Amino acid sequence: MDINVVNALTYEDFVKLFGNVVEKCPLIPAAIWSHRPFKDLADIEAHIRKFIHSLPDSGKEGVLRCHPDLAGLDLQRGTLTRESQEEQSQAGMTTLDSAESLQMYSLNTDYKERFGFPFVICARLNSKADIVRQLSERLKNDRAVEEVTTLCSLRLRNIVLSDIQTKL
């Protein structure tokens, strides 16, 4: 996919295409459209990263709070976004047994009580065992925003490497 194709998109098509690269935050791609023309995919990623880091702490926490729990209510109810559904599925979150589900519920609850936002991890890059281990161990939250930008990077690549025409 040619970056010139991306640079020629109206903001409406740009947001339609990249609207969920940061979960439930179409505001972010809608904002960085202002910075066209982009040099390449890495340039788009850099603008998104810069935008998120420019937010006040409450805004960074807001981005995190737009993410669903891993193996949480949205997965059970079928209300995950397509992107989250794919990610959680790849990490084995859709095939937990009842003991594993209960463990995830308990760990998620503890994490949210401690930090006021959900545990966010790039599910595609971690196995089920890794996720449970990190969810148990991550007592510091300084990695949370970095996980969002990693997720975003993979979602962007997924779009750009597939056929843009089918998404517009």
Add this chain to the structure above:
Amino acid sequence: MDINVVNALTYEDFVKLFGNVVEKCPLIPAAIWSHRPFKDLADIEAHIRKFIHSLPDSGKEGVLRCHPDLAGLDLQRGTLTRESQEEQSQAGMTTLDSAESLQMYSLNTDYKERFGFPFVICARLNSKADIVRQLSERLKNDRAVEEVTTLCSLRLRNIVLSDIQTKL
């Protein structure tokens, strides 16, 4: 509705309840949840206003770009959010004749080409004639963000004055 009820909400219920007070920007209520406890409804509004004004210009434009055109494609396709559908309906945008529709299309297109974001106006506070007149005349965009916060204020009041239990 008691502000203590709002202050006791988890971030998940808070975002569920107030997620679309700024069109398609759940990031914003998710962010200002960090500022609990709120004194009253006006305090919530003030935090939202402050958050939007703290965004870089690209972010303010991003908020505007999350809004649909008035009498635009989303209305035609039935893909407006519930809130926008109600607002556009109250302003008579759902019952335009073909000449009026064409006029709105033309005015919207001109406006978006000029500014790079859609014409946003508080449809509930303006008649169809007012909207067409302002869309034709508003050559400066400094009112756009103010319209977003007025819209937000009315959406907040609508939620808070109705029965919270039915929304959670």
